[in-house]
Amino acid sequence: MSNDFGRALIDWYHLVKRDLPWRVTQDPYCIWLSEIMLQQTQVVTVIGYYNRFIKKYPTVNALAQANESEVYKLWEGLGYYSRARNLIRCAKEIVESYEGKFPQTVEGLKKLPGIGPYTAGAIASIAFNVKSHAVDGNVMRVISRIKMLEADVRNPKNRVVFESEVMRLMVNDSGDFNQGLMELGATICTPKSPKCHICPVQSFCMAYSSETQLNYPVKTPTPKKERLRMAVVILKHKGAYLMHLRPVGGLLSNLWGFPVVQVDGECQSPERLAREYLASDFGIQVKFDKETKGKTHIFTHLIWEMTLYHYDLIEMPDLIEDPEIAWVEPSAFSDYAIPTAFKKLLDLL
DNA sequence: AAATCGGGGAG
């Protein structure tokens, strides 16, 4: 029975699969890069980034020797920027400790930075034909409907439930099987209006037979996003704007942005707050010019409501030596990796 | 176990 499921799924996958750039190879470097980019990111978004990336860095050796700021520039706008940081770390580790070759086991792959349980299973099955599960959001939805599983997909500890169900259905052609499950979730077994009438595994689906497919997957409600008022510093001097490289570890790390500071509810003077922030963190003395309307930007777990505070320079400090500070003319914005939250502001300047 | 970390597509 489970073999029949796998056969039906793979036959369908071979018939309909899209001609994606990372599907023309089994090069583990290409598979790895595509899987990292595809984390929490739709296929249509990834294609352009992937092609530009492979063109500039065709091998893991090329990436290991890359200029890091150029890697961030290629990642600009894709989000989850720690992926880019881990990508570089992983490439260096493979070259330095693995003779430039990817490990061929799930356990070996999982040791590398940026590779978790999903990505390890995906690379192992697609590049090396290891019989490993690769459970992502699509697969949890598909499997929960096929088997009418009540496990809450929001709870990470329930991932093992789906992993063992996948292994029960697994067939020899593990790479195509895993990709078939994901392709099914992306195109047929979709969240809101699944196309059960054309589903290749309809006859295996418990939820379909009881017309309960919309009850799955079980998922607890999403927590509300926090709204933050943010004061953005716009400091223009001789046609160039003050920007800085955001610190590693936090939000939008390793990308360039305008100085920005959170304004809490009791704050009487956001203008003074931003001015003091410039003084303490940048050593820059300024005079307030004006306040203008900014933009709203929505992140995964919070919302920035940005207001622009424009200043004029009183005294120019000696910042020439600081590589994390730059005075950027508008014509040079494209030389810097700037996240979308700040890019939205550029046409307001 | 819970929080953190982007941005865009789809409805």
Place this chain on the structure above:
DNA sequence: CTCCCAGATTT
């Protein structure tokens, strides 16, 4: 608007 996407890491 909300939900979701080929999730991983940190606390």
